[in-house]
Amino acid sequence: MKIIVCVKCVPSNAVYSQNKEPALLDRIKIPAQINPFDYYAIEEALKIKDKFTGSTVTIICMGPITNEEALRQGYHLGVDEVILLTDQCFVGSDTLATSYVLKKGIEKLGQFDLILCGQQSVDGDTGQVGPMLAVNLEIPFLSNISNIEAIHKQELICTSKTDYGIQKAVIQFPAVLTVQKGMNQPRTPSLRAYARNKNKSVRRWDIEYINAKRERCGILGSATQVLKIHKVEYLNHCEFIEGEEQQIADTLRRKLVREGVDLADKSAVINTKAATPIYDKHESKYRGLNQAEDMESDNIYVFIEQVNGNINPVGYELLGEARRLIRSPNEKVCAILLGNQIEMLASELIMYGADYVYVFDQEDFICFCEEIYMPVIEALIRRHNPSIVLFGATVYGRSLAAGIASRLHTGLTADCTRLSINPADGLLWQTRPALDGNVYATIVCKNTKPQMATIRPGIMKRLKMDRNRQGFVIKLKASIPESVRIRMIESIPNMYRNNDLGQAKIILAVGMGIASETNIRILSEAANEIGAYIGATRPVVDAGMLPNECQIGQTGKIVRPQLYIACGISGSLQHISGMQNSRVIVAINTDEKAPIFQAATYGIVGDAMSIVPKFFQKIHSNN
Numbered sequence: 001m002k003i004i005v006c007v008k009c010v011p012s013n014a015v016y017s018q019n020k021e022p023a024l025l026d027r028i029k030i031p032a033q034i035n036p037f038d039y040y041a042i043e044e045a046l047k048i049k050d051k052f053t054g055s056t057v058t059i060i061c062m063g064p065i066t067n068e069e070a071l072r073q074g075y076h077l078g079v080d081e082v083i084l085l086t087d088q089c090f091v092g093s094d095t096l097a098t099s100y101v102l103k104k105g106i107e108k109l110g111q112f113d114l115i116l117c118g119q120q121s122v123d124g125d126t127g128q129v130g131p132m133l134a135v136n137l138e139i140p141f142l143s144n145i146s147n148i149e150a151i152h153k154q155e156l157i158c159t160s161k162t163d164y165g166i167q168k169a170v171i172q173f174p175a176v177l178t179v180q181k182g183m184n185q186p187r188t189p190s191l192r193a194y195a196r197n198k199n200k201s202v203r204r205w206d207i208e209y210i211n212a213k214r215e216r217c218g219i220l221g222s223a224t225q226v227l228k229i230h231k232v233e234y235l236n237h238c239e240f241i242e243g244e245e246q247q248i249a250d251t252l253r254r255k256l257v258r259e260g261v262d263l264a265d266k267s268a269v270i271n272t273k274a275a276t277p278i279y280d281k282h283e284s285k286y287r288g289l290n291q292a293e294d295m296e297s298d299n300i301y302v303f304i305e306q307v308n309g310n311i312n313p314v315g316y317e318l319l320g321e322a323r324r325l326i327r328s329p330n331e332k333v334c335a336i337l338l339g340n341q342i343e344m345l346a347s348e349l350i351m352y353g354a355d356y357v358y359v360f361d362q363e364d365f366i367c368f369c370e371e372i373y374m375p376v377i378e379a380l381i382r383r384h385n386p387s388i389v390l391f392g393a394t395v396y397g398r399s400l401a402a403g404i405a406s407r408l409h410t411g412l413t414a415d416c417t418r419l420s421i422n423p424a425d426g427l428l429w430q431t432r433p434a435l436d437g438n439v440y441a442t443i444v445c446k447n448t449k450p451q452m453a454t455i456r457p458g459i460m461k462r463l464k465m466d467r468n469r470q471g472f473v474i475k476l477k478a479s480i481p482e483s484v485r486i487r488m489i490e491s492i493p494n495m496y497r498n499n500d501l502g503q504a505k506i507i508l509a510v511g512m513g514i515a516s517e518t519n520i521r522i523l524s525e526a527a528n529e530i531g532a533y534i535g536a537t538r539p540v541v542d543a544g545m546l547p548n549e550c551q552i553g554q555t556g557k558i559v560r561p562q563l564y565i566a567c568g569i570s571g572s573l574q575h576i577s578g579m580q581n582s583r584v585i586v587a588i589n590t591d592e593k594a595p596i597f598q599a600a601t602y603g604i605v606g607d608a609m610s611i612v613p614k615f616f617q618k619i620h621s622n623n
Contacts, residue, residue, distance in 0.1 A: 037118030076189035223411030314392030350471035411445035513568025571596025
């Protein structure tokens with residue numbers, strides 16, 4: 001087998017050159033390292049090489065010459081060839097331009113069987129390059145792979161971890177897979193390997209060698225531009241609570257009751273599934289596509305993600321945000337709904353803000369599959385030419401949006417936390433955390449349409465259900481190609497409770513300040529008494545003390561509970577970006593100067609293991 005691993009080199013520190021427009025990360029002046037997520041892709045490739053005699057592994061990367069030293073690590077691990085695509089024309093590339101350059105480099109390599117990518121990078125965290133590269137190469141792709149179970153001559157069987165559980169699929173070669181963090185244990189080079197490979201050099205390929213078009217590389221080929229970079233600012237003014245432990249517990253309970261936090265409801269999860277209304281009662285109108293009213297190009301389209309007839313809560317949040325962005329009565333919010341036996345959900349979407357709902361209700365969509373979903377949504381967008389298209393930043397939404405953006409050759413901004421329309425030119429300003437949450441970047445898509453974005457779940461506010469809203473349900477039939485290169489063969493629902501962490505009302509999050517198996521067990525038992533969910537920082541998850549489903553932050557889940565209790569969490573910006581929109585934040589830390597207090601509503605300087613159980617006991621005894 002011939003395996004290619006696409007890697008990215010990331011800076012150890014973020015340095016922005018503010019005197020340029022758009023603002024660019026100065027990657028030449030700072031040391032580089034291989035993106036930590038990409039080591040799992042390299043290891044998986046090497047495992048395949050070890051198993052199949054005659055297999056080769058090639059690393060390919062786009063970046064400045066200064067990346068060479070970091071990339072040489074590939075040789076020490078056992079990679080056969082390392083290629084660096086480097087040219088001044090590549091500077092400033094967004095994911096669309098990056099995927100094009102990688103495509104041209106891969107085509108120069110010739111035939112291949114499999115391309116592996118890390119799921120995301122620690123600095124960009126978009127997860128877009130893998131799907132975009134596959135679309136450019138016109139081959140199938142699967143994202144978030146957690147295990148490659150079997151490899152046959154023409155195909156492989158793999159499992160992917162989604163927001164809903166485990167999905168097993170068969171995919172034909174050649175293909176692109178983006179692999180999950182933690183799917184294997186990356187190997188460490190031996191001293192003998194360093195000595196054996198010390199004279200091997202990284203091959204450099206420039207724009208002329210790979211025969212790439214200049215207008216599709218770098219800034220010229222980028223559909224998105226960074227408009228501005230700004231530091232994270234916290235609006236909370238932390239009120240510290242002092243006294244003995246029992247006194248603190250009593251005071252905190254009184255303050256939370258005054259804040260309106262519901263401490264008596266043990267359901268722990270916000271009810272997001274409204275009762276399905278009767279069409280006659282709602283008076284929805286059905287029209288075929290040829291009868292639909294002409295769509296204005298300034299409309300906003302929203303992809304509604306559903307599984308087994310259950311709408312992902314981020315869909316309601318997207319509808320609410322889309323309504324907020326509407327500037328005139330002529331602009332409409334249009335929902336796109338694909339699935340099997342899901343037509344009854346359309347009326348509910350109208351109640352939550354949709355003016356039009358395009359429904360593709362057929363057995364072909366019983367399981368989510370990018371290869372089937374992408375052409376259907378692309379055709380709808382091309383027909384109606386919306387100004388903006390929004391997706392949830394879920395496992396499904398991120399890969400689907402990236403593939404569609406590549407097919408439309410337009411820009412896509414990942415994991416947005418804020419959207420606004422600039423009144424001067426009508427452009428969508430898309431703000432997202434970047435560089436591990438250390439800064440926020442505002443991004444625009446000036447020259448292509450539609451403007452596309454994925455939105456982190458739990459960030460935007462949904463509208464209240466309005467049973468009197470009127471709208472149109474447009475039923476459509478999609479043609480599915482006879483030859484589909486991906487086949488879903490099994491789906492295992494996620495039975496882990498924290499699968500719904502993003503919808504929890506109360507979250508108790510633990511950091512390395514108190515993390516141990518004993519402490520986590522004690523806090524979990526206490527939290528369970530009031531229906532609270534357990535969350536964690538990335539270091540706690542990386543240490544294996546809690547599963548990935550518990551991670552909160554830029555590279556984990558975004559949460560917005562009524563009450564967030566941070567125990568022993570120092571407060572990295574990466575973590576705070578995932579929970580700062582909680583209604584009330586209580587921070588407990590022994591270090592009075594911990595950054596977490598800057599984002600907290602109430603602060604307690606002390607030992608969380610002494611305070612939290614007493615606080616939960618106080619809640620339990622009063623309910």
